[in-house]
Amino acid sequence: MLALVWIALAASPQEAEDAPFVSRMGMPSSTVAGTASVSGLAFDSQGGLWVCDPERSTLVLHALGRTKVISLGELARLTDVEVRSERIFVSGSDAVVELSLNGEELRRFGTWGRAEGMLREPAGIAVAGEVLYVADTGNDRVQRFSLVDGSAFASGTRGCGAGEFLRPNDVAVDEAGCVYVSDSGNHRVVKLDRDLKFLKAWGDFGPHPGFFAEPAGLAWHKGELYVVDTDNHRVQVFDSEGLRIHEWGLHALLPREGDGKLHYPSKLALHGDDAALSEPYEDRVQLFRRTEPGEEVPQPQRFERVVSAHFGGHVSVAGDLAALCEPTAPSFVLYDVKNALEPWEPVLVARTSSWGRRTGQMLAPTDIELDWEQRRLWLADADAGTLSLWSFDHDESKPLEFDFFKARMLRSVDLAKLHALGLDGADEAIRPSALELGPDGSLLVLDTLSRALFAVTEDLSSVRCVCTQLGPRPVDVAWSEQERCAWIVDAQECRVASIALDEAGDELRIRFGTRGRGDGELLSPSGLALASDGSLLVVDEALHRVSRFDSNGTWLGSFGARGTGAGELHKPRGIDVDEHNRAWVVDWGNHRVQIHSLDGEFVASFGARAFVREALRSK
């Protein structure tokens, strides 16, 4: 009886009211006006907010209701910024640049490469004292540069163990000099000592408290570590030992929701009692503040925390099926496209999903390629470092139905082991970013990071490098059987190149493309496909459109504009053309695929329900 009374007293509201008020970060405050594309951000000592605009290669200072713009010139794809002692540090394409507050370049750290002191796609930086820390994302390591003499020290290799990283995205430093790393591909936070030696790691893949899905931005502020948990659409806050303190972030379920709701947040910065959070997906920066007495940070319902499954960057259409991969699930899906539904729409008939490192499982599938005639498909997983071959059944005479057992893995090749055996002809293990059925039944495999193209036999038994002279960021490949050439689009140069592949080697045939926003220009091309008439369709993620060119590079027209309606696109990524010359565009930002005629006439849309509904309503 006494125990019951004690329990009742312990749980009484009176005691809860008497508990000391603890102010928490996470109350929605406002949205920064006038942002275009956004990535990293930082506060200066006066509270001015510096925001990277990767599409324009500019830094924008928002302060006292005014903006100031600094052009970064040739530094492309800006990822992060830090402001310390009247100096600005900006990371971008394979370098970190130190600037004065007026934008004058003072120093540059790193060039593209794998040696110590070189960088590949650095995504996050931190400055502490006279040391610059860099998340050297493409090299799966952390680097430390001395601001005194520029010397460099690298720590980490590719992997998931202690001292290993998989696409580290950001770094933060505490008062004791310990370095925290958001190890994105391993969905964890790693703590290092000041000498970059491994101390501990916490987190794993998942939606639950303390778990992560692609953690990105980090900030150490007033004794707390803030971790942007991108694919869980939230920020989690920890102490220095990984003890979770609280979280904030409501998942924006509908297109363009704001007012504190988050959609793939990326980087954050803190100043006093304010936090700024960038959302590249929405081209938006939102501000948050600490709670005051009587306020509580809005908490999501648990169902909102389920890691979303959305289409990735590529689509493959062949015969009766369309195939897409969903990196965030991770999974791949097959849609029946030959059904007789009225109105016609592709119907989901298979999903294969299993996260893990065992055979047949996936970490983050990057591309999928269908071979309808042979009833098989290939799947690329850059994080796992695998290519796999799957078979599938499809009997069009049977009723349309979902089949869990439709696809079966036949064979896979571990590309790291292949490299260790010296059998890939490459300087490093291949990380497959795009696939295309190529010459003589082979599979073309593009490795964006190493800027190389490989030909793999259809049974995955042998690999050979066919081209290494690619541009700085090749992102997609298409094969022209008629011209016996591979078309490759480069996101950084904004160019498309045709490379003839034959026994004698590779030869550049034609290259075209101009950076810009005008007709026929490209700003951030992300995918390409060939139509049966030989014309090329190039998807532009930044311009939210598809541009069509003939094989000489002459612009034929464009379709698409930013929006959620029918025929409108939001950050489209991949494209394929079916046998009816219809363009299937992965409308990534709208979580759907849109189908158009080559002239741009909207045909159909499928994918996440809310986004498809939006398209249909607009139609």
Added chain:
Amino acid sequence: MRVQLLSLSVLLVTCAAPDARDVSPSPLEFRASEAPRQPDFVADAALQSGAGTYLLELDPPVAAMPDNESFRFEVRVADTRTRQPATDVTLAVDATMPEHGHGMNRVPRVSRLADGRFAVEGMYFHMTGRWELYLDVTCGAWTERAQFRVELSDE
């Protein structure tokens, strides 16, 4: 309880060593009923790969695997052409229920025996329904899968 083997398909291709580029492009998969039976293997458990390189023999066969109890089985992996044990491979075993989105609640232990045989212990099909049993044979950088479909019912 009755264990019914609905279909039994095996996919095994040659260990794709660097000198194995002459792998036959023949279909990589076929159903058990179409597979040529090997007289020196148990009739319903020995299967030839589509490329004709490996044979897998399970003892006890899939049809005798129980549900709701721990069990052990052995796998013999042989090279079809030579009929000799495949000694340069490793084996991993897993099972899932794709309709339910989960696998076994135990991790089986695989240990190598003599003559291309492997012992698999700690198998446990903890519920009735349709299971997929995976036997992954790894040689060098390549892993090839033999996939067995097993249906466990209360009947």
